[in-house]
Amino acid sequence: MQILRDALEPMLEAALKSVGIENSHWKSMLAPSREHDQGDLSFPCFPFSKQLGKSPADIAQQLSSIIPQHDAIGEVNAVGGYLNFKADSAWMAEIVLNNGIRIGDAYGKKPNNQSNILIEHTSANPNGPFHVGRARNAILGDTLVRLHRLYGNNVRAEYYVDDMGKQVGVLAWALDNLSESDVEQTLSEREPINPKWRGKADHERVRWYQAAQEIRKIREDKEEIENEIGRMVHASEHGDQAVLDAFEAAYQPVLEGMLSTLGRLGIEFDTFTKESMFVTNGDVAKLMTKFQSLDIHGTAENGAEFLDLGARGLKGKTEFFFRRGDGSSLYATRDIAYHIWKWKQCDELINVLGEDHKLQAKQVGMTLTELGQKVPEVMFYSFIKLPEGKMSTRKGNVVYMDDLLEEARAQAAAVVRELHPDYLNETIEEIAEAAGTSAVRFNIIKKSPDKGFTFRWEEALAFEGGSAPFIMYSHARACSIVEKCQQQGIDTASALAVDSLELPEQMPKGMTELLRSICVYNDVLSKAVNERRPHLFANQILHLATSFNSFYRDCMILKDGELNIVNFQLLEIARNLLRTGMEGLGIVPIEKM
RNA sequence: GGGCGUGUAGCACAGCUGGAUAAUGCGUUGGCCUCCUAAGCCGAAGAUCCCGGGUUCGAAUCCUGGCACGCCCGCCA
Structure with missing residues (x-):
C-alpha cells in the first residue's frame, strides 16, 4: 500500500536513526505483510540484530515504542522480530471518500501522460479463423492496451498485416485453382465446416488453405504447384503490385472475419500496417544496403547475406540472415524495417509475441541496437494446448x-x-x-x-x-x-x-x-x-x-x-x-x- | 546437443527485486435467503513449494547440478 508507505517512511527513518541505523537499505525491507491479518506493511528486524547486538524481537519491540502516533497507523505491533503496521480504517475511509486516491482515468478521459505508446499485438496471418491458441495474443495484447488507457497513458493498438509470403500465397493459389469439390474431397476425412460459420470468410477460406496444404504434398503436379506458388511469393517479395493486389483480394475477407471474432471479445485496433509497404516504399532495400556497411556483415557462398550476431554475444545460432541468395528479403528483414518505422511514431514500443518468437525477437533487438535504434519491450506468452496436444490450423486440430x-x-x-x-x-x-x-x-x-x-x-x-x-x-x-x-x-x-x-x-x-x-x-x-x-x-x-x-x-x-x-x-x-x-x-x- | 521458459494441495492458479503460520478458485465437506441480486457469504479438511547440493540470521523465491514438460535453434512466416 503505497499511501501507507509514504506516511510511514519518514517516521520509520527517524526511529531507525534513533536506534543507530542510518543506511538506506531498509526501505526495500518495508514490504507488504505476508500475514495479512498482522498488518498491511511489515518490517523484518533480523538484519540489524548483529549490528545492534540485540535480538530481532527486542529491536522490533523497541522500534514499535518509538514510532509516534499517526492518523495513518491503526496499529503497530512487534511479533517475532517483525514490526507490523496496519493502516487505520478511518484514515483509509477519509482518503477514499475524499477522492484522495488516484484510480486511473478509465475511458473517455484525457490521457495524463504525454508519451505515446504503440502496442503491436495479434498480427496473425490472415489465413484462417482464430483458434483459442492464436487468440491468447489478441486477448493479452488488448488487455495491455486497455490497462494502459485505464492508467492514463496514450496508446495506439496496431496490427501488422502479413500480406505477403508463403501463407498468403498458398491461400491465393488455392482460391484461384481449387474448386469447392476439390476442397471438400481433400478434406473429407476432417470435420466439415460448422454450418453456423457458412458465409464467414475466415471459416470458408481456411478450407481452401488447408486443402492446398494437403494437395501440395500429394498431387501429381505438386512440383508445378510449388513453382507457381513460389513465383507469386517471389513476386510479392519484390513488390509486384499485381500479385500483392491478388493476395489482398484473397486475404482481406479472411482478415475481416477474424476481426469480427475479436470484436465480439471487445478487441479493436487503431491502425493496420501492411508488411508489403516496406518493400514497395524502398525501406527494405535501403536497410539491406545499410546492413552491408556493418562490421558484422557476412556473405554466404550463394550470395545470401547475414549479420554475425555471434560477434555480439548471441549464443547458438549466430548468423542472422537478412537476404536470400536470390536477393529477396526475409520476413525478419522487413520486421526490422517495420520497427524503425514504428519508432518514428512513438516514444514507447511494446510487442506481444508468442514464445516461439523469442529468438527472432532477440535477433531483431540486437540488430536494432547495431543500427543505433532502441529495442522494443516484449510481452511473451506461452501456448495453449489441447488435451490432445498442440493446436494447428494447418492440421485442423483446433478449438475455434x-x-x-x-x-x-x-x-x-x-x-x-x-x-x-x-x-x-x-x-x-x-x-x-x-x-x-x-x-x-x-x-x-x-x-x-x-x-x-x-x-x-x-x-x-x-x-x-x-x-x-x-x-x-x-x-x-x-x-x-x-x-x-x-x-x-x-x-x-x-x-x-x-x-x-x-x-x-x-x-x-x-x-x-x-x-x-x-x-x-x-x-x-x-x-x-x-x-x-x-x-x-x-x-x-x-x-x-x-x-x-x-x-x-x-x-x-x-x-x-x-x-x-x-x-x-x-x-x-x-x-x-x-x-x-x-x-x-x-x-x-x-x-x- | 545448445538456448529460453515452466514445475507450488486431487485439479487449476497466485506469490518468485530472499522474510513469519505459502494466498485464491474448482472439487470434497459443514453452515447461511421472513433482510439492498445465494453466479453470493461464513467455516473445515487438504502443500515433501520437482529432486540434490550451496549462499544466508532466514530460501517456494538467489546460485549450482540433475529430472520432467513446453518453445526455439530454416537463405519459412
Missing part, C-alpha cells in the same frame, strides 16, 4: 474461438434462464453474450502469460469463483442497489454530495476489507502496466469484487427505506472502480444479471 464463444454464450444463457426464469428472452441473451465472452477473456487474462496451459472446456466455461461473471455479478449487484434507491425516490445525487460524514465507531470487517482493496488498487494497476503483467490486475479486480461482497454482507446501504450515506458513498466508489476495472480487462460491465 467462434465455437468457444458460441458455447460460452449458450451455457451462460442456460444459467441465466435457470436463475431468472422471469427475465425476458432479450435480456437473457444480452446477459449471456456479455457473461460468456467475458468469461472466455478472463480465463486467459488471469493466468500468467509465461505459463503454458491446457485448454479445458469446463474451465473456460466456469462462471463461479474466480471468473468474470463473478466480478460482473458483484458489479450488477451494486447497480441494483443504486437502482433500488432511485426507485424509492431517494436523492442519490445529494447523498453523494454530502461531505461531512460520520464513520461508524466500530467499522465492520467488510468495510475495512473494501477500503484496503481500494487503497491498493492503483499500486497493482501501476505494477501490471509497467511490468506488462495483466494477470496481476485481473487478480486485483477479483479481490475487489470479493471484498465488495463482504462489504455488501456487513453494511446495509438501504435499510427500512433509510439511506446510510457513508455506505452509499463507498458503494458508489466501489461500483465505479469495478466498472472501470472491468473495462480495463475487457469484461462487459452490464448492470443487471
Whole structure:
C-alpha cells in the first residue's frame, strides 16, 4: 500500500536513526505483510540484530515504542522480530471518500501522460479463423492496451498485416485453382465446416488453405504447384503490385472475419500496417544496403547475406540472415524495417509475441541496437494446448474461438434462464453474450502469460469463483442497489454530495476489507502496466469484487427505506472502480444479471 | 546437443527485486435467503513449494547440478 508507505517512511527513518541505523537499505525491507491479518506493511528486524547486538524481537519491540502516533497507523505491533503496521480504517475511509486516491482515468478521459505508446499485438496471418491458441495474443495484447488507457497513458493498438509470403500465397493459389469439390474431397476425412460459420470468410477460406496444404504434398503436379506458388511469393517479395493486389483480394475477407471474432471479445485496433509497404516504399532495400556497411556483415557462398550476431554475444545460432541468395528479403528483414518505422511514431514500443518468437525477437533487438535504434519491450506468452496436444490450423486440430464463444454464450444463457426464469428472452441473451465472452477473456487474462496451459472446456466455461461473471455479478449487484434507491425516490445525487460524514465507531470487517482493496488498487494497476503483467490486475479486480461482497454482507446501504450515506458513498466508489476495472480487462460491465 | 521458459494441495492458479503460520478458485465437506441480486457469504479438511547440493540470521523465491514438460535453434512466416 503505497499511501501507507509514504506516511510511514519518514517516521520509520527517524526511529531507525534513533536506534543507530542510518543506511538506506531498509526501505526495500518495508514490504507488504505476508500475514495479512498482522498488518498491511511489515518490517523484518533480523538484519540489524548483529549490528545492534540485540535480538530481532527486542529491536522490533523497541522500534514499535518509538514510532509516534499517526492518523495513518491503526496499529503497530512487534511479533517475532517483525514490526507490523496496519493502516487505520478511518484514515483509509477519509482518503477514499475524499477522492484522495488516484484510480486511473478509465475511458473517455484525457490521457495524463504525454508519451505515446504503440502496442503491436495479434498480427496473425490472415489465413484462417482464430483458434483459442492464436487468440491468447489478441486477448493479452488488448488487455495491455486497455490497462494502459485505464492508467492514463496514450496508446495506439496496431496490427501488422502479413500480406505477403508463403501463407498468403498458398491461400491465393488455392482460391484461384481449387474448386469447392476439390476442397471438400481433400478434406473429407476432417470435420466439415460448422454450418453456423457458412458465409464467414475466415471459416470458408481456411478450407481452401488447408486443402492446398494437403494437395501440395500429394498431387501429381505438386512440383508445378510449388513453382507457381513460389513465383507469386517471389513476386510479392519484390513488390509486384499485381500479385500483392491478388493476395489482398484473397486475404482481406479472411482478415475481416477474424476481426469480427475479436470484436465480439471487445478487441479493436487503431491502425493496420501492411508488411508489403516496406518493400514497395524502398525501406527494405535501403536497410539491406545499410546492413552491408556493418562490421558484422557476412556473405554466404550463394550470395545470401547475414549479420554475425555471434560477434555480439548471441549464443547458438549466430548468423542472422537478412537476404536470400536470390536477393529477396526475409520476413525478419522487413520486421526490422517495420520497427524503425514504428519508432518514428512513438516514444514507447511494446510487442506481444508468442514464445516461439523469442529468438527472432532477440535477433531483431540486437540488430536494432547495431543500427543505433532502441529495442522494443516484449510481452511473451506461452501456448495453449489441447488435451490432445498442440493446436494447428494447418492440421485442423483446433478449438475455434467462434465455437468457444458460441458455447460460452449458450451455457451462460442456460444459467441465466435457470436463475431468472422471469427475465425476458432479450435480456437473457444480452446477459449471456456479455457473461460468456467475458468469461472466455478472463480465463486467459488471469493466468500468467509465461505459463503454458491446457485448454479445458469446463474451465473456460466456469462462471463461479474466480471468473468474470463473478466480478460482473458483484458489479450488477451494486447497480441494483443504486437502482433500488432511485426507485424509492431517494436523492442519490445529494447523498453523494454530502461531505461531512460520520464513520461508524466500530467499522465492520467488510468495510475495512473494501477500503484496503481500494487503497491498493492503483499500486497493482501501476505494477501490471509497467511490468506488462495483466494477470496481476485481473487478480486485483477479483479481490475487489470479493471484498465488495463482504462489504455488501456487513453494511446495509438501504435499510427500512433509510439511506446510510457513508455506505452509499463507498458503494458508489466501489461500483465505479469495478466498472472501470472491468473495462480495463475487457469484461462487459452490464448492470443487471 | 545448445538456448529460453515452466514445475507450488486431487485439479487449476497466485506469490518468485530472499522474510513469519505459502494466498485464491474448482472439487470434497459443514453452515447461511421472513433482510439492498445465494453466479453470493461464513467455516473445515487438504502443500515433501520437482529432486540434490550451496549462499544466508532466514530460501517456494538467489546460485549450482540433475529430472520432467513446453518453445526455439530454416537463405519459412
